[in-house]
Amino acid sequence: MPKFIIYFFAFVLLCFAFSTHASLLIFNRPADTPQARYVIDLLRMAYKEIGYELHIIDFNHQSSLAAANEGVLDGQLGRIADVTQDYPNLLKVDFPLFNFNLLLLKNCQTCLYSDLKSLAIQSSYPAAQSFLDKQPFHGDVITVRNITAQLNLMTQKRVEGALLLDFLLSTKHPNFDQSQFHKExxxxxxxxxxxxxxxxxxxxxxxxxLKKLDEQGTVRFLKNKYNLTDF
Incomplete structure (x- = not known):
């Protein structure tokens, strides 16, 4: 996102915040998943506990990390710890919200990650890139905007593998036939x-x-509410 657009959004959002409530913090709306609903509910409670109001706006998800780093947004609702490497203005609240798995979907059962010639990853979720940074991949990396594009590339055999977030796969494509691929x-x-x-x-x-809400059983209650007992 060009900087002049980021600064324009910053001005508009800051004016909105000051005109409505001095203790209002603004975050972008995440993809609609049970995990996102749980996080929003939990953080609303946590912010209310300390006298702040959490406000969610529609914002381009592809640009949300850069916008938060620039101060256009007040932060990010939920991200992996490694995002601070590329977005140093973001500070982590050291309370794990939920666990998830990074999956490798590949078109052969016996081949290894290192054997694959091509991979598809999603640009707006840094988990896959974080893994690639630690486990270098020597094939072609195709970056796409969403999980649907990843699965289409796999189905069309245009890539040999895809790095996926398990909760996005189960939420966005619950009926996707995974039997044609091997999942790791x-x-x-x-x-x-x-x-x-x-x-x-x-x-x-x-x-x-957040620790208080955890001790009171609220975290467990919300995870049960959104069926996240396995996360």
Missing amino acids: VLMSMQSFHFVHKRHATLIPKLTAA
Whole structure:
């Protein structure tokens, strides 16, 4: 996203925040999954506990990390810990929100990750790129905008593998026939809440509020509500 557009959005959002409520924090709406609904409910409670209101807006998901790093948004609702490497203005609230698995979907059962000649990853979720940074891949990496495009490339045999987030696969394509491919769990990951560095003083308060909600059983209640007992 060009910087002048980011700054324009920053001005508009800041004006909106100050005109409505001085303790309003603005985040982009994530993809609609049970995990996202759980995170929104939990963070609304945590922010309310410390005297703040969480406000969700529609914002281009592809640009949301850059916008949060620039301060256009007040942070990110849930991201993997490694995003701070590329977006240093984002500070992690050290409370794991939920666990998920990074999957490798491949078109052969016996071939290894290192044997594949091509992979499809999703641009707006850094989990796959984070794995590639740690486990270098020597084939072609095709970056697409969404999981549907990844699965289409696999079905059309235009790539030999795809790195997927398990909860996106189960939510966005619950009826996708996975039997034609071999699925491998590459690693387990955790999602954390992030705030822009200008809100650094909120982190101890937020952490304490989230731990309190956990001790009170609210976290477990919300996970049960959204059927996340396995995450």
